[in-house]
Amino acid sequence: MADKCRVRITVNGVAYDQEVEPRLLLADFLREDLDLTGTHVGCEHGVCGACTVLLNGDSVRSCLCLTVQADGAEITTVEGLGTVDNLNSLQQKFREHHALQCGFCTPGMLMTATDLLSKNENMSDEELREGLSGNLCRCTGYEHIVNAVRAAMNE
Amino acid sequence: MKPPPFAYVTAESIEHAVAELARSDGEGKLVAGGQSLMPMLNFRLLEPSVLIDIGKIPDLTGISETGDGLSIGALTRHVDLETSHLIAQRFPVLTEAVKHVAHIAIRNRGTFGGSLCHADPAAELPMMAVLLDARICVSGQGGNRQIPADKFFLGALTTDLEEEEIVTRIDLPYLPESTGWGFEEISRRSGDFALAAAAATVSLVDGKISEVRLAVTGVDDLPLRIRAAEDALRGSELDDAVFSSASQIVRDAVNPNSDVHASADYRRHLIGVLVGRVLRSARSRARGGA
Ligand SMILES: Cc1cc2nc3c(=O)[nH]c(=O)nc-3n(C[C@H](O)[C@H](O)[C@H](O)COP(=O)(O)OP(=O)(O)OC[C@H]3O[C@@H](n4cnc5c(N)ncnc54)[C@H](O)[C@@H]3O)c2cc1C
Numbered sequence: 030m031a032d033k034c035r036v037r038i039t040v041n042g043v044a045y046d047q048e049v050e051p052r053l054l055l056a057d058f059l060r061e062d063l064d065l066t067g068t069h070v071g072c073e074h075g076v077c078g079a080c081t082v083l084l085n086g087d088s089v090r091s092c093l094c095l096t097v098q099a100d101g102a103e104i105t106t107v108e109g110l111g112t113v114d115n116l117n118s119l120q121q122k123f124r125e126h127h128a129l130q131c132g133f134c135t136p137g138m139l140m141t142a143t144d145l146l147s148k149n150e151n152m153s154d155e156e157l158r159e160g161l162s163g164n165l166c167r168c169t170g171y172e173h174i175v176n177a178v179r180a181a182m183n184e
Numbered sequence: 185m186k187p188p189p190f191a192y193v194t195a196e197s198i199e200h201a202v203a204e205l206a207r208s209d210g211e212g213k214l215v216a217g218g219q220s221l222m223p224m225l226n227f228r229l230l231e232p233s234v235l236i237d238i239g240k241i242p243d244l245t246g247i248s249e250t251g252d253g254l255s256i257g258a259l260t261r262h263v264d265l266e267t268s269h270l271i272a273q274r275f276p277v278l279t280e281a282v283k284h285v286a287h288i289a290i291r292n293r294g295t296f297g298g299s300l301c302h303a304d305p306a307a308e309l310p311m312m313a314v315l316l317d318a319r320i321c322v323s324g325q326g327g328n329r330q331i332p333a334d335k336f337f338l339g340a341l342t343t344d345l346e347e348e349e350i351v352t353r354i355d356l357p358y359l360p361e362s363t364g365w366g367f368e369e370i371s372r373r374s375g376d377f378a379l380a381a382a383a384a385t386v387s388l389v390d391g392k393i394s395e396v397r398l399a400v401t402g403v404d405d406l407p408l409r410i411r412a413a414e415d416a417l418r419g420s421e422l423d424d425a426v427f428s429s430a431s432q433i434v435r436d437a438v439n440p441n442s443d444v445h446a447s448a449d450y451r452r453h454l455i456g457v458l459v460g461r462v463l464r465s466a467r468s469r470a471r472g473g474a
Pocket residue numbers: 074075076213214215216217218219220221222223238258259284285286287290293294295296297298299300301302304306307308309345349350351352375376377378
């Protein structure tokens with residue numbers, strides 16, 4: 030096993046200072062080491078989007094990022110958006126618009142939408158669909174997800 | 185799957201990265217955005233002894249004007265190419281092309297240098313480098329050198345880089361004034377690699393083509409400039425008949441693959457159609473249209 034490296038990472042506002050193996054994926058650090066299992070892992074090669082988190086405010090695939098590469102960064106996961114009793118407005122719109130069924134894709138959809146909304150509060154329908162097109166959903170047919178994000182944008 | 189074990193070094197400078205590469209005896213790998221390398225590690229297609237992270241080297245960043253062109257740091261992320269005003273002003277064809285690279289979360293991490301070094305035969309940015317006569321600036325143990333883009337790509341996932349060399353910047357010489365451009369891509373889903381893509385620039389003097397460049401990707405082992413088609417177009421009157429013969433020259437010149445996404449015949453057909461389209465949009469932009 031290769032020598033461990035020290036990383037200092039802030040996740041959802043909490044600072045962590047830990048030793049990790051260089052090959053540890055950020056997705057596995059979040060899920061296994063921090064027990065933040067809201068971040069889902071589908072494909073492990075960047076295609077499905079389920080593992081999307083924010084790194085210094087920008088959406089990234091946590092399956093394509095090593096924990097050591099995130100040293101010094103601020104990470105936001107779906108657990109950082111709202112709580113079960115206190116959903117944030119985007120999560121609330123997902124609920125109102127039936128934007129989830131099994132929920133596997135939902136954390137990635139929420140994090141991608143958070144990034145999109147933070148960069149453009151005035152997306153055209155095409156921009157919105159294009160923005161979400163990197164996240165796969167096998168249940169909803171996408172229509173309700175698009176509606177939920179549009180509703181959050183127009184709020 | 186998960187990546188195999190490896191050691192990890194954060195390079196402090198270009199020299200440091202080169203020294204670490206040399207020390208690893210061909211077993212080390214540079215990592216920039218990781219958006220091509222990490223999938224290969226997760227699939228265990230590679231087992232490097234050490235990953236040398238160049239992501240924090242300040243000399244590899246930034247987009248600046250050099251007098252006769254733009255100098256773009258190898259670490260410039262796709263999203264920064266996409267949103268740069270300098271690039272939109274000088275190389276709008278590049279702004280358009282980068283929008284077709286993957287999705288927002290991947291564009292937030294992936295880098296210009298990484299895309300060129302990965303040299304996927306269906307990637308957009310290598311085609312842009314070839315189209316725009318990029319000079320690829322490289323540092324190695326023997327010093328620095330510049331590689332013209334059309335000598336840099338040697339085949340699928342293969343470049344002219346030596347084992348201990350690192351791409352530092354990509355220099356793009358300005359195009360003549362009144363140059364129009366076109367970019368077209370067909371892919372199965374938005375953000376996918378191209379089944380076929382083409383790009384052109386057309387510069388006019390007195391209504392005739394004075395300079396023309398035509399590049400394609402997805403239809404051969406590497407991105408190609410189609411010089412024979414450029415020769416047929418240069419000096420011509422820009423009419424659709426010349427464009428059709430250029431399309432035919434391109435179809436004859438390329439050597440596409442068949443795979444699950446498309447047959448070679450379909451790709452060959454597509455590229456001819458796309459060449460016609462990019463030439464027509466370049467013509468109308470060169471004449472001052474939008
Ligand atoms: C789901 C998905 C979809 C994608 N779709 C597309 C697409 O449609 N079009 C497209 O073009 N790309 C696509 N990509 C690839 C993406 O553009 C990558 O960002 C890019 O190919 C590599 O850039 P990187 O910085 O991530 O490089 P890395 O993955 O870090 O490195 C790639 C290779 O280049 C080497 N390298 C990196 N930087 C340097 C340097 N400065 N000097 C020398 N060697 C270096 C590395 O050692 C490695 O071998 C996609 C990726 C994913 C995961």
